[in-house]
Amino acid sequence: MHAAPFSDPERDAVYRAIASRRDVRRGFTPTPLPDDLLHRLLTAAHSAPSVGLMQPSRFILIRDLAIRSAIHAIFQDTNTTAAATYTGKHAEQYAALKLEGILEAPQNLCVVCDPHNPRGHQLGRQTMPETAAYSTVCAIQNLWLAARAEGVGVGWVSILDPARLRSVLHIPEHILPVAYLCLGYVNSFATEPELERSGWEKRIALETAVCFDRYTEPSDVKARNTQDAES
Amino acid sequence: MHAAPFSDPERDAVYRAIASRRDVRRGFTPTPLPDDLLHRLLTAAHSAPSVGLMQPSRFILIRDLAIRSAIHAIFQDTNTTAAATYTGKHAEQYAALKLEGILEAPQNLCVVCDPHNPRGHQLGRQTMPETAAYSTVCAIQNLWLAARAEGVGVGWVSILDPARLRSVLHIPEHILPVAYLCLGYVNSFATEPELERSGWEKRIALETAVCFDRYTEPSDVKARNTQDAES
Numbered sequence: 011m012h013a014a015p016f017s018d019p020e021r022d023a024v025y026r027a028i029a030s031r032r033d034v035r036r037g038f039t040p041t042p043l044p045d046d047l048l049h050r051l052l053t054a055a056h057s058a059p060s061v062g063l064m065q066p067s068r069f070i071l072i073r074d075l076a077i078r079s080a081i082h083a084i085f086q087d088t089n090t091t092a093a094a095t096y097t098g099k100h101a102e103q104y105a106a107l108k109l110e111g112i113l114e115a116p117q118n119l120c121v122v123c124d125p126h127n128p129r130g131h132q133l134g135r136q137t138m139p140e141t142a143a144y145s146t147v148c149a150i151q152n153l154w155l156a157a158r159a160e161g162v163g164v165g166w167v168s169i170l171d172p173a174r175l176r177s178v179l180h181i182p183e184h185i186l187p188v189a190y191l192c193l194g195y196v197n198s199f200a201t202e203p204e205l206e207r208s209g210w211e212k213r214i215a216l217e218t219a220v221c222f223d224r225y226t227e228p229s230d231v232k233a234r235n236t237q238d239a240e241s
Numbered sequence: 242m243h244a245a246p247f248s249d250p251e252r253d254a255v256y257r258a259i260a261s262r263r264d265v266r267r268g269f270t271p272t273p274l275p276d277d278l279l280h281r282l283l284t285a286a287h288s289a290p291s292v293g294l295m296q297p298s299r300f301i302l303i304r305d306l307a308i309r310s311a312i313h314a315i316f317q318d319t320n321t322t323a324a325a326t327y328t329g330k331h332a333e334q335y336a337a338l339k340l341e342g343i344l345e346a347p348q349n350l351c352v353v354c355d356p357h358n359p360r361g362h363q364l365g366r367q368t369m370p371e372t373a374a375y376s377t378v379c380a381i382q383n384l385w386l387a388a389r390a391e392g393v394g395v396g397w398v399s400i401l402d403p404a405r406l407r408s409v410l411h412i413p414e415h416i417l418p419v420a421y422l423c424l425g426y427v428n429s430f431a432t433e434p435e436l437e438r439s440g441w442e443k444r445i446a447l448e449t450a451v452c453f454d455r456y457t458e459p460s461d462v463k464a465r466n467t468q469d470a471e472s
Contacts, residue, residue, distance in 0.1 A: 221301050
């Protein structure tokens with residue numbers, strides 16, 4: 011006797027959240043997120059698996075415009091440096107991309123990890139200590155899916171200088187900044203990822219990412235390597 | 242006008258998956274997972290957000306008992322070393338824990354990351370390159386929630402020597418092993434995390450993990466530090 015799966019409509023709802031979740035950078039509306047909704051999102055994040063049940067994730071909620079402006083300034087400087095690494099068509103494309111919604115999204119959230127916290131008594135992280143940070147990423151993905159179900163857009167901004175982010179948010183050395191997120195109601199959820207729509211990158215087929223019994227280089231990588239060798 | 246949230250039953254289903262997902266180490270049944278179900282789980286994982294749309298996750302599907310036995314031997318050695326680090330009550334508790342289901346679960350899955358893949362053209366990972374591995378963790382959490390909706394248990398085994406894992410699965414140096422998962426139908430999903438039920442660790446209240454506008458040390462950490470100073 012097996013534990014029963016969810017009913018079909020329930021299962022479909024889970025898959026709908028997974029398939030229609032987007033990294034949102036535009037179209038945020040200024041309506042503040044209600045406290046009860048925010049509490050549900052954080053509860054979802056906090057319910058994530060964590061190595062040794064250490065629960066290392068900490069959530070810094072940010073609405074203050076002065077702080078968001080300081081973060082946005084970090085983004086602008088970091089992004090200017092990043093933009094300068096591209097040439098030709100990529101430089102033009104990159105300049106046209108909208109990569110964050112720090113000021114438009116009414117709710118920002120910095121998710122950090124306390125990777126050396128004694129909770130869990132080191133269980134599961136003696137040989138793979140990176141699993142502490144990974145636990146925090148599981149929390150973020152929970153929040154992202156819950157937000158989609160609530161009609162709330164989430165965008166992850168990684169174009170930031172971590173040292174300056176630490177300084178603005180008073181994050182001490184022993185705490186690891188994992189993600190800076192922008193949250194808010196949105197006009198709509200795009201059907202495709204923004205980076206695909208803009209022509210920056212295309213999604214690959216699942217089949218190229220799967221192998222059996224041992225690691226084998228996916229066919230697209232093999233093709234690229236051949237292409238590189240020929241060009 | 243905002244994008245609509247999911248209907249209440251749909252939203253509840255997403256929250257149900259998040260709240261009732263467990264790290265499963267026992268109670269797997271030997272029934273193989275049907276190919277179409279496995280395909281849905283991998284599609285869910287592959288739909289995860291990835292930095293710059295690089296999609297760095299690769300999935301090594303393992304059913305072969307010889308390979309699972311080789312992985313299980315790695316677990317046993319690593320776990321013996323880990324167990325030796327505990328003393329007193331913790332040593333007894335640790336010895337009684339069931340920490341993996343490598344041989345009982347009919348389907349194993351090693352999820353790896355290709356962190357230097359040129360896809361995405363470095364977008365978003367120039368200052369935070371760890372976001373490549375984090376993208377793979379988002380994929381894992383998608384799969385974990387989808388599995389819960391399908392009635393499939395998932396357990397993440399991190400008590401492994403990564404070098405020996407690489408050797409058995411032929412994972413080259415440039416590819417990062419992120420997670421080794423055990424999947425299968427289960428007799429039931431526990432209402433509490435296994436490590437809580439066994440008395441190893443207790444979950445903390447969400448409130449201790451939340452702060453506003455800047456990082457502040459959670460109250461439980463403050464309490465522990467005070468306790469340490471006094472003991």
